[in-house]
Amino acid sequence: MDKVALLVGNSDGIGLAMTRRLLERGWTVHGISRSPSPVNHASCTHLAMSVSDPAYPAEVNRIAATTRPSLCIYCAGIGLKLDVGNIDRELSVFDVNLMGMIRTFAAVVPGMIQRNGGHFIGISSLADELNDHGHPSYSASKAGFTRYLESIAPAMRRRGVAVTNVRFGFVRTKMPEGDRLPFIMTVERAADHLERCMSRRPVRYSTPKIMVPMVKLARVVLFFRHLFG
Numbered sequence: 663m664d665k666v667a668l669l670v671g672n673s674d675g676i677g678l679a680m681t682r683r684l685l686e687r688g689w690t691v692h693g694i695s696r697s698p699s700p701v702n703h704a705s706c707t708h709l710a711m712s713v714s715d716p717a718y719p720a721e722v723n724r725i726a727a728t729t730r731p732s733l734c735i736y737c738a739g740i741g742l743k744l745d746v747g748n749i750d751r752e753l754s755v756f757d758v759n760l761m762g763m764i765r766t767f768a769a770v771v772p773g774m775i776q777r778n779g780g781h782f783i784g785i786s787s788l789a790d791e792l793n794d795h796g797h798p799s800y801s802a803s804k805a806g807f808t809r810y811l812e813s814i815a816p817a818m819r820r821r822g823v824a825v826t827n828v829r830f831g832f833v834r835t836k837m838p839e840g841d842r843l844p845f846i847m848t849v850e851r852a853a854d855h856l857e858r859c860m861s862r863r864p865v866r867y868s869t870p871k872i873m874v875p876m877v878k879l880a881r882v883v884l885f886f887r888h889l890f891g
Contacts, residue, residue: 671738713762
């Protein structure tokens, strides 16, 4: 299978680290993100476009059809603090975090099925289990992200396509807020985990492991705090 990858959201953060990692491994990388890419490499092309752009579905379909990627990693994501005076902006979080992923999946996976092989990796979050009152659109969009990929994975595997949902904790990108972010990892460490997923192809990959029970406990605490005010 050709080593051709499509990365969405790869001009910074985890996506940029993974772009460089794949190029080092001899892959051809095609990237899409709303910002220009800092990577200048003969085996890398890039389209500056937001996944919320009305033209995105047509463009990602064109790229998928012409490049025939065997790997697609959806790295795009945003998180906004709740502003009750401006609820409309919550829609943009769902559009990028959830609908952008589904549009990409719909463009890339049919070709993988026809070729009887491929791997789609989506970067979700351990926050998919939380009712985060400060960032409800982020946690809810990631919950939908996780449910979709993990629900559709068995059907795709029967057609020769692996689907992996990666649930990270805190990663040192421009997104996390706050001074106390437990067990935060670098983007290079995150790329290490993604390479492991490429090799093992699990349906779910959650890291850091120590945070998984902590998130479950936090979910219970937040539930009772909301219940009793």
